[in-house]
Amino acid sequence: MSQAAPPPHIADRYAPFGTTIFAEFTTLANEHGAVNLSQGFPDFDGPAFVKQAAHAAIDAGHNQYAPMPGTPELRAALARHWKRASGLDADVQTEITVTAGCTEAINAAMLGLINPGDPVVVFEPYYDCYRASIAVAGGVPRFVALRPDADGRFTFDERELREACAGARALLLNTPHNPTGKVFTRDELALIASLCQEHHLIAITDEVYERLTFEPDLPHITLASLPGMRARTVTLSSLGKTYSLTGWKVGWAIAPPHLTAGVRAAHQFLTYAVSHPMQLAAAIALDEGEAYVAELVQSYASARAHLADALTDLGFRVFRPEGTYFIMADHTELSRRVGVEGDFAFCRWLTTRAGVAAIPPSVFYDRPEFGRPLVRFAFCKTSALLDEAIGRLTRALK
Numbered sequence: 001m002s003q004a005a006p007p008p009h010i011a012d013r014y015a016p017f018g019t020t021i022f023a024e025f026t027t028l029a030n031e032h033g034a035v036n037l038s039q040g041f042p043d044f045d046g047p048a049f050v051k052q053a054a055h056a057a058i059d060a061g062h063n064q065y066a067p068m069p070g071t072p073e074l075r076a077a078l079a080r081h082w083k084r085a086s087g088l089d090a091d092v093q094t095e096i097t098v099t100a101g102c103t104e105a106i107n108a109a110m111l112g113l114i115n116p117g118d119p120v121v122v123f124e125p126y127y128d129c130y131r132a133s134i135a136v137a138g139g140v141p142r143f144v145a146l147r148p149d150a151d152g153r154f155t156f157d158e159r160e161l162r163e164a165c166a167g168a169r170a171l172l173l174n175t176p177h178n179p180t181g182k183v184f185t186r187d188e189l190a191l192i193a194s195l196c197q198e199h200h201l202i203a204i205t206d207e208v209y210e211r212l213t214f215e216p217d218l219p220h221i222t223l224a225s226l227p228g229m230r231a232r233t234v235t236l237s238s239l240g241k242t243y244s245l246t247g248w249k250v251g252w253a254i255a256p257p258h259l260t261a262g263v264r265a266a267h268q269f270l271t272y273a274v275s276h277p278m279q280l281a282a283a284i285a286l287d288e289g290e291a292y293v294a295e296l297v298q299s300y301a302s303a304r305a306h307l308a309d310a311l312t313d314l315g316f317r318v319f320r321p322e323g324t325y326f327i328m329a330d331h332t333e334l335s336r337r338v339g340v341e342g343d344f345a346f347c348r349w350l351t352t353r354a355g356v357a358a359i360p361p362s363v364f365y366d367r368p369e370f371g372r373p374l375v376r377f378a379f380c381k382t383s384a385l386l387d388e389a390i391g392r393l394t395r396a397l398k
């Protein structure tokens, strides 16, 4: 006789967050043979020279613990990358920490810098781990909404941001922004920077899509590069999106020594150190990957245009992303046509009936009603896979 499985035993601190939406929809996509445009990962491989560098590092015997803050090779490559990207210098000894992906960096920043009860300002929609990482650190999130304006650009209300910043401890910014595809403008960043200084906030920025921007007049700007921000900003990023190596989980935090101290205080006990051979290969990617990145951005620009046009033809209202590899669209017209209501029901319908998985964005909101009319598609896919998805959507929805 088989016994019923015991109920899940999850500590209170994680119980409210359930299973991440990415695991849920990737599992559903696999069960139904759906084209997976839900979880953002490329269906193609990263550059061969970087994979070879990883093999070489393993063969050369770099298989024991790396130094806690990261290998000297990767930290030096990160200092060069940061200089190219922002014009700023970073001290490799005291200002750069290598983490297990940006997710670890976010958690280390929260656990190492936020005290229980500290308010943390965060824009919604937000990447799902932000909320859990703030909560686990005992922080109290204060949400500022990003909402589409008449032109379909996601913007925020200055007064709402001002109110949220008063008395807060930190502000968490993601630019280019998942899931909206928004790239914060220099003016928006200048306002954020002035509020951080006025209220003595620590700025924590998730810039993992830093290289994936598509509008020549809207380049990615590192918040730390704005006047007065270098000394109060923890800049986080990773290898995964830029080099199509999301499974490597190599990320980093760059911050002045007094803030790096907090990040490392947590990092040393969370993971201690990151995969040694992968760090050595990551350094090669950063130093020698420019041609790869240029080509990747060009192919993502075509994928963005192709999927945005197809979705518009099908009757979605598309909010054209300025960066990242995600497209948000309003599904109201189409969900009504197929007789389902809300983003969850629509995404389940898409996955199980149309054979294309997408993410219901209401999970990214404190006020889920803002996300209910929306759906998020990932376009970090080969054109063959996108064409297959578009074909399936057309057959199901037209």
Ligand code: GLN
Pocket (backbone or CB within 6 Å): 020, 022, 023, 038, 039, 040, 041, 178
């Ligand atoms: N960043 C990816 C996305 O937004 C998902 C990463 C994950 O699965 N946790 O789709």
